[in-house]
Amino acid sequence: MGYIKTTSQARNENDAVNLYYEDYGTGQPVILIHGWPLSHAMWEYQKQDIVEAGFRCISYDRRGFGSSDRPWDGYDYDTMADDLNDLITSLHLDDVILIGFSMGGGELARYVGRFGTTKISKLVFISSIAPFMLKTDDNPNGVPAETFEEFKEAIKKDRLGFLEEFGKDFFSYKDNKDNVSGSQLHYNWGIAAGASPKATLDCIDAFGKTDLRDDLKKIDVPTLFIHGDADDIVPMEPTSQQGHELVRNSMLQVIDGAPHGCVFTHTELLNKIVINFIRS
Template sequence: MKNLIKTPAQKDTNVSIYYEDQGSGQPIVLVHGWPLSGSMWEYQVPVLVEAGYRVITYDRRGFGRSSRPYSGYDYTSMTEDLHDLIEKLDVTDIILVGFSMGGGELARYAATYGTSKISKLIFISSIAPYLLKTDDNPDGAPEVVFHEMEENIKNDRAGFLKTFGEGFVNYEDNKDLISQGQLDYNFQIAIDASPKGTLECINSFGRTDLRGDLEGIEIPTLFIHGDADHIVPLAPSSQQGHQLVKDSQLKIIKGGPHGLYLTHKKELNTLLLDFIL
């Protein structure tokens, strides 16, 4: 368990990014989703470590044990944090994995810093490339969806996150796959995050157009998505991403909700190992 202290460019505060570095071998960096932290990877880390990989998880700024600055929740700043972590650890030949909002960091990293240090990209239930419905992105979600999320966070963050957590895993359909205890744990992670960071990230994952970022990717890339994901619709996200990234793969997990890393962890872990081994 370690901390990375960085001084962000053009920011007036230092930001400390918490990360954990376990195992040895080819490095895998796991980027978590919203509104969680690196703790979400509890059921993936041991599988990957035991398969012979060095697994690095970290908490996005504003979440988990990282600093909680009042600004810098745009993808450019958050990807700079990822870049600084990679530089600090001096790792190469990285398998970079992003869940949900974390897919945005993968796309922006590839577009900004290139892929010379990255061997493979894996997008899981990813928001990339573009969630907002526009004239040229008709399968996206209407603006009102993100506006309502923002209003709910402003007015009753705890109440919203409680309900969101159930929809995250399609709880009514998956009670035999996930416990109430796990739901409570997810809620605890989410409610402990920075209220400002939780709010600002909605704009980033909801309204950032990453289509151009994905188009330049030329390394092996895998998209994994559940066909029962009611949080991030498949069409504007993984399906569109698969179409944009040349020679990429798209794997659909039948019955998988957004939080399939919990409900369908065996299927997910098998897909991860099949792609990276």
């Protein structure tokens, strides 16, 4: 456990951002990148399996979330990919496996777009927003812009109330009460509630409106997309399905009946899929 200081986007020492990370195990490094609006804590049920499978497991908090610093700005994928690069550089990592959940898939894509794959061996996108969530003329299966604007207005009006309802949709809770407890739902709400309000708001444009299609076309390492076919948050067609079509020789694993938060509701199966892929 500790902090690294970002440098890529800092104009001076006062602009540097401290990113909190946790580092367990030995072996090939696996970096876990969390979804919105959570923190590294969302990976609680993956970390142990990854370490026990013989990997070094590193998870960190995106700027504005968890225990990382909360700058007023920098909640765009260029900056957040630079933060990821600073983490990799500061920890002197190589042969890295990157695993991104939901919004975290955007960091994977933009990292490759900006820095290539010299230090990367594999990529795993889980319930990912990449490559493009927004509905446009050339992305007709995307989400209408009005939806993201409604998210932002709801957060400005009643952030905590919005997060409570979002958490239920995250789990498709009515359909998954046997797979995830009310206590887990409340715990995730607490994590989200503790994030920077400004970061929570600004990240909506990042994950909702950033076109990462050209970034994905640059991927040249083994890549796996995992998505639940009952995801009510991130539709699979413009994201994982399109990503699979864009990334040459990639694989797509669809989990039957899984909601957006499949890391919690289908943990055993999800972990097995991930471990089998990163071991292969």
